[in-house]
Amino acid sequence: MTTYSVFIAPFVDYGFMRRALVACLALGLGSAPIGVLLMLRRMSLVGDAMSHAILPGAAVGFLVAGGLSLPAMGLGGLIAGLSVALLSGLISRTTALREDASFATFYLTSLALGVLIVSLRGSNIDLLHVLFGTILAIDATALYLVGGIASFTLIMLALVYRPLVAECFDPGFLRAVAGRGSLYHFLFLFLVVLNLVAGFQALGTLMAVGLMMLPAAVARLWAQSLPAMFVTAAGTAVISGYLGLVASFHYGVASGPAIILTASIIYGVSLLVSPSGALRRLFPRPHYGA
Template sequence: MSAYDLFIAPFMDYGFMRRALVAALCLSLGSGPIGVFLMLRRMSLVGDAMSHAVLPGAAIGYLVAGSLSLTAMGIGGLIAGLSVALLSGIVSRSTLLQEDASFASFYLASLALGVLIVSLRGSNVDLLHVLFGTILAIDTPALYQIGAISSFSLIAVALIYRPLVAECLDPGFLRAVGGKGPLYHFFFLFLVVLNLVASFQALGTLMAVGLMMLPAAIAQLWARSLPRMMAVAAGVAVGSSYFGLIASYHLELASGPTIILTAAIVYVVSIFLAPAGVAWRFLPLPHLKG
């Protein structure tokens, strides 16, 4: 088998592979930088909780549309995710519960409710589509929607980059200078939910956060500065998407899980070989050599 047949032919021969690749690349460029900020804010598990919180809204959108309409499910997921984010913030500020505990409580209830709604009115196949995604079934309108969300996310991060960094690293200082930290915090959660809704359409609720958190974790092992972390995260997500789709095509595997597993393999390798990984800790530092 030639290199062309291995790496290029699947996308030249099949339109659904081209659409899947474009969708995955858009998701990678939008979700990678957002994942870096999530990790810096120590909200990795909150991102996972938010990915499941969109399920009841998506399920209601599925019932209203009467089919697996990605647009209806996306709108429902966005409303549900923002509602959970808002309610979790209110509960954490009104009670003794920390924000992560509040998110976990709402996410469990949302996940159970969403699965229940889909199982009551849909088939097992519909439930599998909702939970694991249908990246190979992405159509042109859904592709436009994913591209628009990714573009908006990149522009928004560029516009609020400085206050977002300040809110991540020193929220007390931002409050002291009247920087409207809570407003930026909620807008950041809005971006997280928006990207999870886009990822949900392709990867399902169980793996929507995969292209957001795994590349961000890898970037933290390879880079020290924030801009480099964001670039590495986006690059790793793009590479994982491409090689994951190639592997799923030739090995006849499910595309969404294969993309996430590809990123997981890069993560395991990075744990050992990256500058902040395990192997480098056993090497003598230059200034300690005699």
């Protein structure tokens, strides 16, 4: 097999592979920077909880549309995710529970409710598609939706970059200076939910957070500045999507898990050889004084 037949021919010969690659590109550009901010806020597990919170809404969209209609399921997932974000924030402000604890309780409830709704009217195949995604079956409508979400995310990050960074590192300072900390926090959660809905279109609810958090962790190991983390995370997500699709095509494995496992392999290698990795710490370079 030649290099062309392995790495290029699948995307030249098959339209579904090209659409899947474009979806991975859009997901990488939109989700990865959001994942970096989630990681720096120490909210990585909140992102995972939110990815499951969209499941009941997606399941309702599945029932209303009478099948796997990605726009209907995406709209339902967006409404469900925003509802969980608002309720979690309300509970954390009116009770003794912290916001992460509120997300955890909603995560368990949402996952169980969503699986129950799909299993009542759908088949096991439908349930697998909802949980693990169908990136190779993504159509033009879903692709426009994913691309639109990525474009909107990048525009919003450009417009409110400074407040989001300030709210990320010193929310108390932002509240004291601008008095809009809660507004920016909600805007950030809105972007998280929106990108999880985009990820759900391709990777399902169980792995939608994969292209958000794994590339962010890789970026943290290689880059020091925030812009460099954004670029590294987006590049890692796109490369993971491309190599995962290639592996899925040639070896007949599920595309979604192949993409996430590729990102995991990159993360594992980065843990060893990156500037912040284990080998650099175990075998530091000698410093020679003057």
